[in-house]
Amino acid sequence: MTSALSFTLQQLTDAPSASGIVRRGTLQFSKKAKTIQTPACLTYTVRGSVPHLVAENVKLLPVQLLQVTLEQFVEEKEPMSFKYPHGIHKYLNLELDHLVFCDMRDPMKQEAVTFNTDKYLSVSTHGGVRQITPEMWAQAMKAYNPDMCALMADIVTDNDAKLKRIKRSVDRSLRWLDDILPKAKEIGIPVFAPVVGHTSEEERARSAVSTAERDVDGFTVNVIGLGLGNEATLKLAKASLRNLPKNKPRIVYGFGTPEGILDAVASGADLFDGSYAYKVTEQGRAMIFKFGEISADNTARDKPKTVNLWDPSMSHSFEVLDSTCGCYACNASHTKAYIHHLLNAHEMLGPILLMSHNVYQLDNFMASIRKSIDDNRFESDLTRFMEYYNHVEEGDGMRNHQDEIDVESLGTPLKKKRTLLL
């Protein structure tokens, strides 16, 4: 029997890149005759929907593989999605050729939860903390029938966790893995095993090595919100990645910026959560950066990576966000001035247009990374990217925003200037 999921690497360690570990692969889903080229982003969803977008909007985007987060469906004590007889794709109205990856926790913001025990895992929901047992997990996967899923793991959410707690989380995750793996095999869904180890490089290595001894299809590596700097975080991710077998795909959580994604690609990651597109949208910004298309003789520095649509200067800008973009907003010629107006008027179409654009652009960014690797210029493109763009963290564009109103256009001031106190 051929596996439902196979992974082929086009470039291995003999690549001429300096780091030697940049990977370019293909994930093949045999049941649906679909392939995903890596490195790639999983499209971020909230309760199974791409934020702000209905199916008709999503259809116009290059979305192929979505990440569905289980903790967002267990608000109800008895989640109805567990009882829907036709699987999660149909429940969420995803086109048949959309692939779904199912994991437990939100890859964008890992909220701290009380504690996990040997019997259950705690997740946070609107309705408070809920406990998920391996049995519930299996029930959900059976009902959902996703194209791939991650197993449950005891992920530590306390930044100052002691080594004893970290060791226990590695052991407990391995125990759960052995417990659930047969159930997962029975359901027949390709599984990714979480590699844990929190802030300990040694424990990360131990978790990676031991997990890799099990018969799983891939791995998830999580460095969300460890409260460390970029460098220390990257070091921890590397401690996991370098101890994993080369022939299996790795999903990495916690690199939620273009720079982070590039660092992680350079460290051997294959798949990322796509929450960056959503984060940028919520800040009223549109991605405008490119990778691998900046010519070497261009000496520009410190260019912005995004444009802030809340900015009052946008109100007279009758151009599209990016004339080379193929998203709905740019294709339908919606201007920056209009999107600015929609944000300023607190209209829901604003985030719809921005999200469409940003999801498209994030996909485009990943495609340029793949092209760059294919063309053997990833290292130099990365250097150029870091020189060309500004890397300060961009804040919420709405901060200090005051609604712009043009009172003059409603009428003329009365000759006798009388001011009333309202």
Place this chain on the structure above:
Amino acid sequence: KSALTFETYARCSTTKGRASILTLPHGPVNTPVFMPVGTQGTLKGMTPQQVKDMNCQIMLNNTYHLGLKPGQEILDEAGGSHAFQKWNGNLLTDSGGFQMVSLLKLAEITEEGVQFASPHDGSLMMLTPEHSMSLQNSIGADIMMQLDDVISSLTTGPRVEEAMWRSVRWLDRCIASHKRQDDQNLFAIIQGGLDPELRKKCVDEMVKRNTPGYAVGGLSGGEEKDQFWRIVSLCTDLLPKNKPIYCMGVGYAEDLVVCTALGVDMFDCVFPTRTARFGNALTMKGTVALKSGKHSSNFGPIEEGCDCSTCKNYTRSYIQLLVTTKDTVGCHLVSIHNVAFQLRLMREMQEAIKRDEFPAWIKQFFAGYFGDQSKYPVWAVNALQSVGVDLTA
């Protein structure tokens, strides 16, 4: 001067209902029509493409809101509201006066215009008929409304007559200052409160001005429904048969059905999209509150047989989840259905009139919508009786 044609192709042989094609600068509109309200240059959570895909031929923008944001200067730079929002269908704008009176404190009407306190700094300003025209010319809607002297429909006494005559004078000023007669139609608004004599006088005067269409104004302000329908019916009797008649601010399903039977061609209301935000879906069997937990185990669509993209693709169970968690997607899904419902309701009436089966359709609608006859609103029964449809039979 008129930038529209209005052709009635079918008349109900019992009621005053009629099916027509109103051709405006941005294409034909099948009437009777419901016009969804895109207050600030966008229909709640829908792209212009989605609105077009549901065969919506005309929507509203509000002059007051567009005047404040983005303002006249930007509308002029953009080349008007169609271009600004990339909407190739038709647009209708109100005069801005009603919104001012209802939204702003201290709005007061003088012969010059509507005096209001600036929402910016409270200084006194004036919206005149000329200014409303200038702003509406900048927006560039296919149909514009005259500035009228808005009074509550509950007002009585000499103020009603004053408002009626002032609205006539303001119509003259609007006509005189309208700068785009070739591609924008100006509609007059019939005033006169609940007084049939004043309404008659107002119709007489305004018909003399020969505007391309007429609106019945000053209603839907809390008056008795029995008074409401009588005024509507009186106006449709008196107004010329070859021009479109618009009843402002009407959008409940039963109101749309009754007013169509009374001979009204055009309607607008914020209700379908506003109620969607609270998770209420409109159906031929009445309103469904999707927040209710009982829908979570329902894997059927919002409304069986609805051809909107929400009903074709999503279950009540999933929408219930999104509506209770206040995800914007849940709100969009219900808005799409509600607008589609209004359009479908109007389309069904057009077809019933065309087949000359409108009275039977009305009976079927009331039975489905209210269930038991005892639940039929008395005013609707009376109104339909007046045009030869006996719901109790």
